[in-house]
Amino acid sequence: MEERISIKSLQDLDEFAKKFYKTLSLGDIILFSGPIGAGKTTFAQKIGAYFGTISPITSPTFVYIHTHPLLKMNKKGALLAHIDLYRVTNEHLFHSIGVSEYIGNPHVINIIEWGESFAHFFPYISKKVEFIPVSETERTLVIHTYPTPSP
């Protein structure tokens, strides 16, 4: 399934995040693709806010993985893992940063920036969100939803 959404402003992005977060389930592996500054981290922050994360969602570019308890899930151990593989330049590094603890874990919603080149290591992909910059404030989002194995 594919859906295209026209985002005219940060407020539009926020309104879309409010709908989008409700479509996510524990265990999901979600790829965010698009160029630098397209809005991947900004959208992850808005999703986190709707899930009631307390820790601020900052760009994980220098840490690779940030985890946030999913307070509104009301399920012990439920986490949002925000993963940024931009600086992960080879497979050896990919396997050493601890992503396997989160990717495919049924208690975790994974949002992964710059994950395309490692996608063959993921057990499945639930959704892919393509961020296409249109102007400084406008974006087109293309949401691909794939059939996921039942947990």
Ligand SMILES: Nc1ncnc2c1ncn2[C@@H]1O[C@H](COP(=O)(O)OP(=O)(O)OP(=O)(O)O)[C@@H](O)[C@H]1O
């Ligand atoms: N409609 C919009 N949607 C998303 N971001 C927007 C929009 N309008 C303006 N922006 C701004 O664009 C910037 C997007 O930066 P962000 O860090 O989210 O990009 P990114 O895709 O995560 O980049 P990187 O690949 O470097 O991690 C932010 O400063 C944000 O405020």
Ligand SMILES: [Mg+2]
């Ligand atoms: Mg980012």
